[in-house]
Amino acid sequence: ETGVTQTPRHLVMGMTNKKSLKCEQHLGHNAMYWYKQSAKKPLELMFVYSLEERVENNSVPSRFSPECPNSSHLFLHLHTLQPEDSALYLCASSQAPGPGDSPLHFGNGTRLTVT
């Protein structure tokens, strides 16, 4: 496999459930990201892992918990979500720190629906 792979592609969960999103990159990059994409809003950066250091957006609720066991794998653990958390969750990777021309490479995303 090549590129960035996300599973599952679709997820429906109740507000009391616990689930995890998985992301794997095969590009040899050393930084991985979680983005949230809601309708008619810019992509929102949630978390960044780079060189084993985590950088996060302080506005992300604690019901979202990231985990990055190594430079190729990234998880997003979900618990007690709210309906407004329904969105497309995109994983990305890049080479960092690096030159300016180090674009983010994205996966296909997980479409999350919270009922």
Place this chain on the structure above:
Amino acid sequence: AQKITQTQPGMFVQEKEAVTLDCTYDTSDQSYGLFWYKQPSSGEMIFLIYQGSYDEQNATEGRYSLNFQKARKSANLVISASQLGDSAMYFCAMRSGGYQKVTFGTGTKLQVIP
């Protein structure tokens, strides 16, 4: 603070014609990078083209070119010879203030008409 503005929510273009998608940005950094991504209905964000703030020439990648006007803080994407497969959302993005700080615009939905 970094900001990307895309003022065209939707655009139509005739097949085989050229189209320009607008993007303006705001940053106080001297060194930054500008990117364009395509997002088809499948959801994947596909990297198209990159322009560095110190690059003197406009970037080109096949049918894509980036019209970079630094003084005006604009980075418009030009797609030549539009194809039906170009129908998608297009996002302008900027990296500044650190490698992990990539800011996206709200996107432009492009529809190519046969």
